[in-house]
Amino acid sequence: MPQNKHDTGDLLLGFLGGGMMAEAIIRGILGKKVLKPDSIYVCELLEHRREALSTFGVKTTDTASSMLERCNVVILAVKPDVVPLVLGQISSIKPKSQDHTLYVSICAGVTLEALCPPLEEKKMWVRVMPNQPCVVGEAASAFAMNERCSAKHRQIVNQLLGACGAVVEVPEKNLDAVTGLSGSGPAFVFMMIEAMTDAGVRKGLLRTVASKLAAQTVLGAAKMALEFPERHPAELRNRVESPGGTTIAGTVALESGGFRAAVINAVSQATDRSEELGKHK
Ligand SMILES: NC(=O)C1=CN([C@@H]2O[C@H](COP(=O)(O)OP(=O)(O)OC[C@H]3O[C@@H](n4cnc5c(N)ncnc54)[C@H](O)[C@@H]3O)[C@@H](O)[C@H]2O)C=CC1
Ligand SMILES: O=C(O)[C@@H]1CCC=N1
Known part of the structure; x- marks a missing residue:
């Protein structure tokens, strides 16, 4: 797959919603030079957000029609409760089955069926769950496509999301779990970094x-887990735990504090919430 070049031909990418995630994805795409800034349009209601995004050189507007008429790939980056409204805008501007636009939703919980009901003329939709580390090109994203999409659309999605980090295709039924794990996951890791930092401060650092040591420790441990996939995380942990040493004293404290159960519950609750969001159409 070609990357790191302006080799995306006539691809014009639009965002409906220019908040945190749109900005994170734009940073990833521009950072890897997959698109030039003038191939990106953002429709955003808030003036201060349009101003913030203009600094990347992308075009901004507050009317959906001008963006939808131009773009052949459109990313829905509004909150899930705004989705019905923007779907109405899309249908009124691009109603026909001849619509060749590729639509991508990053909205938590919103299913492909809700985006494109079976009785309506089918548009090409991809449901994606990215995460905030798009900002630094280290996202973990997963996607599922509807049956109107083809290999060409898979390639576009891989190219755009690949600019932001790692990408996997999964069955759509897995996307709520992905949302709980990697979509929400950065927040859980930030809590860990925050707590480790506080502990360091408590002990005089x-x-x-x-905070630098805490963040770098998480980065280094994550890199080891990725680079030695054949080693179970417990094996990696055991290598740190010297007999009678400091680490085992700490891991026992984590066990008695219910650390693993707390993390499993956090991802499970976030997954359940994603499923719940999908039920409020
Ligand atoms: N924040 C995160 O880490 C992640 C968020 N998501 C999903 O991404 C979506 C966006 O989330 P954020 O960027 O965090 O939210 P956000 O609130 O920062 O951005 C949404 C933006 O949409 C704008 N907007 C609202 N109605 C609009 C309309 N009719 N037309 C144009 N713009 C409109 C808002 O003014 C706002 O700036 C959500 O559906 C969320 O589930 C997915 C993965 C991670
Ligand atoms: O908290 C949320 O609902 C969004 C989806 C995944 C991360 N943030």
Whole structure:
């Protein structure tokens, strides 16, 4: 798959909603030079957000029609409760089955069926769950496509999301679990970094030093888990735990604090919430 070049031909990418995630994806795409800024349009209601996004050189507007008429790939990046409204806007501007636009939703819980009901003329829809680390090109994204999409659309999705980090295709039924794990996951990891930093400060480290050490520790551990996939995380952990040493004293404390159960519950609750969001259409 070609990357790192302006090799996406006539691809004009539009965003409906220019909030945190739209910005994160734009940063990823521009950072890897998959598109030029003037191939990206953002429809956003808030003036301060349009101003913030203009600094990337992308075109901004507050009317959906001008963006939808131009773009051949459109990413829905509004909150899930706004989806019915913007679907109405899309249908009124591009109603025909001849619509060749590829639509991509990143909205938590919103199913392909809700985006494109079976009785309506089918448009090409992809449901994606990215995450905030798009901002630094280290996202974990998963996607599922509806039956109107083809290999060409898979390639476009891989190219756009690939610019933002790792991408996997999954059955749509897995996307709520993906939302709970990697969509919401950065927040859980930030809590861990925050807590480790506080602990360092409590034990006398400068906050700047503690937060740098905490974040780098998470990065290094994550890199090891990715680079040694054949080693179970418990094996990696055991290598840190010297007999009678410091680490085992800490891991026992985590066990007695219910650390693993708390993390499993966090991902499970976030998954359940994603499923719930999908039921409020
Ligand atoms: N924040 C995250 O880490 C992640 C969020 N998501 C999903 O991404 C979507 C967007 O989330 P965020 O970017 O965090 O939200 P956000 O609130 O930062 O951005 C949404 C933007 O849409 C704008 N908007 C609302 N109605 C609009 C309309 N009719 N036309 C144009 N713009 C409109 C709002 O003014 C706002 O700036 C959500 O559906 C969320 O589930 C997915 C993965 C991760
Ligand atoms: O909290 C949320 O609903 C969104 C979806 C995944 C991450 N943030």
